[in-house]
Structures are given as C-alpha cells and as structure tokens.
Amino acid sequence: MKTIYSERLSLQEVSQKDAESLFHIWSNPEITKFMNIPAMTRVNQAMDMIQLFESLSQEKKGNRFTISLTETKTVIGSCGFNYLDYENDRGEIGYELDKEYWGQGYMTEALKTLIHLGFSEFALNRIEAKVEPENVASQYVLKKIGCKEEGLLRQYEKAKGTYIDLIMFSVLRENL
Incomplete structure (x- = not known):
C-alpha cells in the first residue's frame, strides 16, 4: 500500500478500512454539494465507492488516496486521479476535505x-481539474497550486439529474 508524505499530511491509497472515516x-x-455524488446515507455506499477506486487503481486507470494528519492519523479527506490517460500523458484530479479542516491549507498541501506524484511517478505532461463555477474555494486552491483556468465547458456533465x-x-x- 503506497503512502506519500508532505509536511503535515500522509496520503495513503484508499482501502476498506477507511470506509467509516470517508x-x-x-x-x-x-x-458533496460540488461532487458528482449525492450525500451518502449508508456506510456501504462508501465501501462501494472505495471498491471502485481500488479497481481503478488495479487497472492503472486512476487512484485515490486518503488524506490524513500525519501526527494524529485522522482522516480529513481524499484526493486522487479520477482517470489516468497514459496514451496522452494526462490525468484528472478530484478531491474533497472534511469541513472541519477547510481554510487551513491542507488541500493545497x-x-x-x-501533482508532484503525477509528474514524477506517472510521467504525466498535463494534470487537469473540472470545477463548478460556484465552487470558488476550489478554484482558489487550483490557482494556488499553479493551475490555469482554460475556459467554461457548458452543460458538460450531468450531476444529480x-x-x-x-x-x-x-x-x-x-x-x-
């Protein structure tokens, strides 16, 4: 199981042991307001989501990491590559953070x-993220980590109907 460390955080590949926390x-x-899933109501939904992430990782089509505080091992969110396109050397990131930890620089970190992992280990050339226009906080984080806004994709995705x-x-x- 892969673990990556930053100054305050550890990112570990998701597993079923993370179901309750996630x-x-x-x-x-x-x-979940800006995620393409409704708020979950049963823990087995989290287990199903983790199983999907695990299969994407096994197929080398994507991956997901839990974000934990290194000092306390508290799970505070997740992030990862929603897809990896090795033919074109690109990937798309997705992420979310427990509300209790918003505004403290954890997601930026x-x-x-x-992104370092994507460029160094996965040899990607391009990493992208798609964000709803109303999700100003996420746009701020992306700009802070060096992402450039490319444009609006009109009615690009169907989310929650x-x-x-x-x-x-x-x-x-x-x-x-």
Whole structure:
C-alpha cells in the first residue's frame, strides 16, 4: 500500500478500512454539494465507492488516496486521479476535505503532493481539474497550486439529474 508524505499530511491509497472515516465526509451535503455524488446515507455506499477506486487503481486507470494528519492519523479527506490517460500523458484530479479542516491549507498541501506524484511517478505532461463555477474555494486552491483556468465547458456533465457547467483548469509539467 503506497503512502506519500508532505509536511503535515500522509496520503495513503484508499482501502476498506477507511470506509467509516470517508463515509463521515461523503455523507455531509455541504461537502458533496460540488461532487458528482449525492450525500451518502449508508456506510456501504462508501465501501462501494472505495471498491471502485481500488479497481481503478488495479487497472492503472486512476487512484485515490486518503488524506490524513500525519501526527494524529485522522482522516480529513481524499484526493486522487479520477482517470489516468497514459496514451496522452494526462490525468484528472478530484478531491474533497472534511469541513472541519477547510481554510487551513491542507488541500493545497495535499494537491501539491499529488501533482508532484503525477509528474514524477506517472510521467504525466498535463494534470487537469473540472470545477463548478460556484465552487470558488476550489478554484482558489487550483490557482494556488499553479493551475490555469482554460475556459467554461457548458452543460458538460450531468450531476444529480441536472446538466452543469464546469470550468477546466490545468497545469503542465513545463509550468512547474
């Protein structure tokens, strides 16, 4: 099981042992507001999501890491590559953080670590993220880690039964 460390955090590949902690996060409607899933109501939904992440990792099509405070081992969120496209050397990141830890620089630290992994270990050239226009905090974090806004993708995705616009952000290996 792969673990990556930053100054305050450890990122470890998700496993079923994380189900309770991630359910706590994924069941909060304020956190899932900008995710393409509804707030979870049962822990087995978190287990199913983790199983999906594990199969993506085994197939080398994506991966997901829990974000934990190194000092206390408390799980505070997750992040990872929603997909990895090795033919074009690119990947898309996704992430969320427990509300209790918002505004403390944890996601910026975790995503810097994830992006370094993408460029160094996965040999990616481009890492992208898609964000809803109303998710200003996420846009701020992406800009802080070096991503550039590329434009609006109109009605790009269907989330919770509605077509939504997304803003495309990316960072290139040559930009870091």
